[in-house]
Amino acid sequence: MSIEDTPVGRTLAAYAAAVNAKDVDAFAALYDDDVHIFDSWGQWQYSGIDEWRAMATGxxxxxGDETVEVGFADLRSTIGDDxxxxxxxxxxxxxxxxxxxQRAMxxxxxxxxxxxxxxxxxxxEHTSLPIDLESGSAIFSR
Known part of the structure; x- marks a missing residue:
């Protein structure tokens, strides 16, 4: 089984499609009602689908007229029964x-x-960016 054929791979492919389409309903459908998110931007955490849906909507x-292309690299997963x-x-x-x-990160x-x-x-879900120790700035590329 390829990584794309795993629950993680299928979820991330659906995530990329929902973001590119700016489809809040498809995006939110990927998450449990009680989801807990540690995001990299502006807020310490999001608790529950209502908060996460509001983030996606904003x-x-x-x-505006722009879209976002999402790509994944070095994907690894471990799958159990549930x-x-x-x-x-x-x-x-x-x-x-x-x-x-226009730009990428x-x-x-x-x-x-x-x-x-x-x-x-x-x-x-947990996203993070490494921090440059000298400048204290986030590193936005690999």
Whole structure:
């Protein structure tokens, strides 16, 4: 089985598609109602799907005519009967309305999934950026 055919791989592919389409409903459907998120931007944590949905709504609306292409590298996962864990480098690339690449940044991502009622949902997600010790600034590329 390839990594793309695992619950983690399928979830991340659906994540990329939902972000690119700016589809809040498809994005939120990937997450458990009780999801706990440690995100890299602006807020210490998000608890529950309502907070995470509100974040996605604001993010997608802020893009205007731009879209975001999401790509994953170095994806690894461990799959059990009802739980799965994965980690990857995730690159977000802003694409203009005319198709030009505007900017890109790469985060580190870890996710935990749980199977409930036959469906895999993200129950925990953690993104991070390493910090340059001299400047105290986040490092946005590998």
């Amino acid at each position: 993010w997608f609306e802020s893009l 739980v799965a864990f994965g980690h990857a480098a995730v690159t977000f690339t802003g694409i203009s309305a005319t198709g030009e690449r 790469t985060n580190r991502l870890s996710i935990g999934l749980q199977r409930k009622d036959g469906a895999w949902r993200v129950v925990h």
